[in-house]
Amino acid sequence: MEKIKERIERCMTARPHTDLQSEILNVIAAPIYLYTITGVFYYSCVFIMPYYYGSGTWTLFLHRSLLLVIYFQMMSNWLCIRLVDNSLKTASKHFSINKGSHHKDNESELQGIVVNGTNQAMKSSIPGPVSAPSTPRRSSYWSWRLCKKCELTAPPRCHHCPFCDNCILKRDHHCFFTRRCIGFYNQRHFVVFLVRAMFGTSYTSVYFVPYLFKVVLLSA
Ligand SMILES: [Zn+2]
Ligand SMILES: [Zn+2]
Incomplete structure (x- = not known):
C-alpha cells in the first residue's frame, strides 16, 4: 500500500526536464x-478462433499455436528490453571513464569497444585503465561530454534520460x-519486438474486424 502511495505521489510530481503528462504515461503505459x-491474445484464442474454425479442429490448433508464438515473442522481447542495462554507469564498471588525462592512443580503442560492446573484447583489448578526453569539447552530438548528474564523461550519442x-x-x-530507454544493448530486442507487434496486430485485425461486425455489432 505504501509503495502504491509512493508511486502515485511520484507520478503526480514532474521531475526536471519532464512534464506531468509524461510522468503519468510512464506509470500507466506498461500495465x-x-x-x-x-x-x-485470450479473446482471440477463446472466442474468435473457434468462431471461424470450430472446436477441436487441426486448423484451430495451428492458429492458436501461431498466436501463442507471436505472444511469446512479443513478451520475451518486452522483458529483454526491460532487463538489459544500457546505462553508462554499468558500462563504466568494465572500463574506466574518468576526467583524467587524455590518452590519445586509447581513445579510438575505447570508442571501438563501446561500439562493439562485448565483455570479451573489453578484457582482451584493454591493456590498462582507459581514460576519456580530459577536456570535453563543446557539447555536440558527436563529442564527449560531461554529465553533471552522473558525474561521468559520456561518449558520443550517450544521453541522460x-x-x-x-x-x-x-x-x-x-x-x-517498457519504462526503459532504448539504447545500445536493447535496440535489437526493440526492433524484433516491433516486427512481432506489426505481424501480431495485422494477423489479429484480419480476424477481429469481421468478427466485430458480424458478431458484436450486428447481434447488438
Ligand atoms: Zn547522466
Ligand atoms: Zn529512460
Missing part, C-alpha cells in the same frame, strides 16, 4: 500494454511501454 496484449535518471549508451528514446 495498459500488458492488459491489452494479454486480453487480445530524466525518467531513468541515468546516462544511456546510444540513447534512442525512452519507451513508456
